[in-house]
Amino acid sequence: MTTTLNLRALERPAQLAFQRTVREVEQALPAAHEDAVYGWDQQTRRRNGEVAGSPRNVVDTGELRDSQQPARYTSPLNAVIEWTADHAAATYLGAVFRKREASRPARNVPANTLRKLNPAALFAGHLRRLL
Template sequence: MKIDLSKVNRAIEGAFKATVEQYAENCTEAIDAEIWRWDGITLRKSGEVATSPRTIRDTDELRDSQEVSFPDANTAIVEYTAEHAANVHEGIDSNGNPTPARPWLEHAAANTDFQGIMTTELRKRLKS
């Protein structure tokens, strides 16, 4: 039996990218989801009045600031470049006061079947 290691490596790289891209999509879904509880009422920059439960979209600046990169075959970075991303995630307002944290990255990770996605994607790629 002859094994084409370059095909195996390409399949692994492709499956890894697909898995990370699914996680990134799940991050976007977490930002869009009305799951973030907060008893306060907020007038958003968009003019919308936000109550609880709420999304964390507002003007979509946070949502649209997602960047996914693959510096090498074994590394993926999913990051948010909006200035307020860390504050929203960790629960700090623009004045440094505590607010409810909205940890969408952890929420998405808890709702992403990394092993299942990787397995399915790898099988697809090794069949072709």
């Protein structure tokens, strides 16, 4: 006797669940830039005139937040979300500047948002509703 396990019936629901999960992540990311959760050791006058203390958000002009690109699907179950602002890497990953005495700590909004949202749980919920 043999048994055959065929998961083909899950392919389309899994893709739809993934797309819905990505959409939720995409929608949460811009607002997450506004969360004042990042510690800072000094006050800063931002370009928009606001004085930011600690904790603070990462929004100054909004350029970084607004540079988020729509998710690009590289396969049915893989998506890339990109920010095109020149200072995206320095903000999210941190930076040390040779010409300045100060450095910038990492304020990784995407990673922190993913931790908070729990994409695996979101995906499981979407998949459960589709089956």
